[in-house]
Amino acid sequence: QVQLVESGGGLVQAGESLTLSCAASGTGFSRYDMGWYRQAPGKQRELVATIAVDGVREYADSVKGRFAIARGRNTVRLQMNSLKLEDAAVYYCNAFSGGRSYWGQGTQVTVSS
Secondary structure (H helix, E strand, O other): OEEEEEEOOEEEEOOOOEEEEEEEEEOOHHHOEEEEEEEOOOOOOEEEEEEOOOOOEEEOOOOOOOEEEEEOOOEEEEEEOOOOHHHOEEEEEEEEEOOEEEEOOOEEEEEEO
8 A cells, every 4th residue: 555645735926836746655656657636626637647667757738848757766756847827726646556546635736827
């Protein structure tokens, strides 16, 4: 089982940058594909970026070229650059492996004009 704790959210102005971190505890972190998802008010949760065990990265079209996902020993980071108003949401970290999926509690990102 994996426990996930996100941090790094906050209030930024459009065009600024923010880095989200996800700290993982438990066993077998290295065997999990990791991802960041987000959910804005009134909208469904959507994929932002994923990084597989083998390091392959995927991004939503809306964040390509602006966001970057990376994983470390027990962490996953999401570097967010050139933030837009529409990036505002609660961001969730996810770990997935063999049909098991774990979520963090989320961290709020607010973008002001």
